[in-house]
Amino acid sequence: MSVSKVISVLLLVFLFNGGAAPGHAKSHARASVASVGVGEGASRAGEVEEKGGGPKKDALLKEKFYAQYKEWKGVSYRLGGLSKRGIDCSGFVYMTFKTKLGLTVPRTTEMLARSGRSVARERLKAGDLVFFKTSYSVRHVGIYLEGGRFLHASKSRGVMISRLDNVYWKRKYWQARRLDI
Numbered sequence: 001m002s003v004s005k006v007i008s009v010l011l012l013v014f015l016f017n018g019g020a021a022p023g024h025a026k027s028h029a030r031a032s033v034a035s036v037g038v039g040e041g042a043s044r045a046g047e048v049e050e051k052g053g054g055p056k057k058d059a060l061l062k063e064k065f066y067a068q069y070k071e072w073k074g075v076s077y078r079l080g081g082l083s084k085r086g087i088d089c090s091g092f093v094y095m096t097f098k099t100k101l102g103l104t105v106p107r108t109t110e111m112l113a114r115s116g117r118s119v120a121r122e123r124l125k126a127g128d129l130v131f132f133k134t135s136y137s138v139r140h141v142g143i144y145l146e147g148g149r150f151l152h153a154s155k156s157r158g159v160m161i162s163r164l165d166n167v168y169w170k171r172k173y174w175q176a177r178r179l180d181i
Helices: 003-016 055-072 089-101 167-172
Strands: 031-034 047-050 129-133 139-146 149-154 158-163 173-178
Touching (some): 055 139, 055 149, 129 167, 167 173
Antiparallel strands (some): 129 139, 129 173, 139 149, 149 158
16 A cells, blocks of 8 residues: 555544544544445445544545546546546546545446445435436436535536536436445
8 A cells, every 4th residue: 555545544534533543533433444345346445434424524525526626627528538638427437536535436327327326316415426317328427516516527518516406407317326435
């Protein structure tokens, strides 16, 4: 494991313990270092997981996703793309989970739509994947943030944040999936 990964894990353990040193947690929501599956076709090695999720985990996830947005904002859409020269929606999900969370998730929208477990729209949390049927055979995916907002690579405007209650996205909404992150 690289030094940066070790530092990241230690920082996350510290944060999940409410600022206390490992083994001296301030709350009942203890962090643990574990290898956790992320649904079909996804994997993670040695990441920190807070049992039962919680506000600290959600805040950390949102922070990472907003940082990704800041780095990628406006990058144009390119089918099959995986770089800042152009990226597609599932490629953006793939790169975000890989670079910000150390997770490998499926590369295609089709495979992502089969990963994790279904979650009701009214129960969405940061990191849930939101899916849309944009035409008869085309699917689109984004990452839920908070307050009805999601992060995605749009065909028309590139990497951006949109609202689920936007007239277009509300009509095209299909499903949401939760990965074990």
